[in-house]
Amino acid sequence: MSSGAAFWAEYIRRLIEETKYKLGLTDYTITLVVAKLPQDDFKMKIMAAPEYMDAVIDIDPSALDTGDEVDELVAHEMSHLMHWELHQVAEDLVILAANGNELLLTKFSKEVERAAELATTRWGKAVKKFIKDSRNENRH
Numbered sequence: 001m002s003s004g005a006a007f008w009a010e011y012i013r014r015l016i017e018e019t020k021y022k023l024g025l026t027d028y029t030i031t032l033v034v035a036k037l038p039q040d041d042f043k044m045k046i047m048a049a050p051e052y053m054d055a056v057i058d059i060d061p062s063a064l065d066t067g068d069e070v071d072e073l074v075a076h077e078m079s080h081l082m083h084w085e086l087h088q089v090a091e092d093l094v095i096l097a098a099n100g101n102e103l104l105l106t107k108f109s110k111e112v113e114r115a116a117e118l119a120t121t122r123w124g125k126a127v128k129k130f131i132k133d134s135r136n137e138n139r140h
């Protein structure tokens, strides 16, 4: 692992802890995995098991650009935890409703994914601002 990767891993670990606290997710154990992700568009991703208060965030430092983007990526991934169950239930409902109809399954799966990502992006931007503002307040 390069020193750049080590820097980002430490920075992100701190940001995850800060975000956990701000979002009231302190019961969660979040493991950070630094690794090359298979697709180019994946810089960071999260998988969660809310019933165990457990999540894993994968990060690919080689895909990162600026510090500001990292703040937003972490805020986005952490925001997924705020409505994780809702996203899963929606995906399960799509499978039930499509009842083997591949066309419906594809169409509604994409709709659910898009709606969940849109909500997460809104959440993530709010969380990023919230953390930035509270850092500024703490400086006074």
Ligand SMILES: [Zn+2]
Binding pocket: 076, 077, 080, 117, 120
């Ligand atoms: Zn997302």
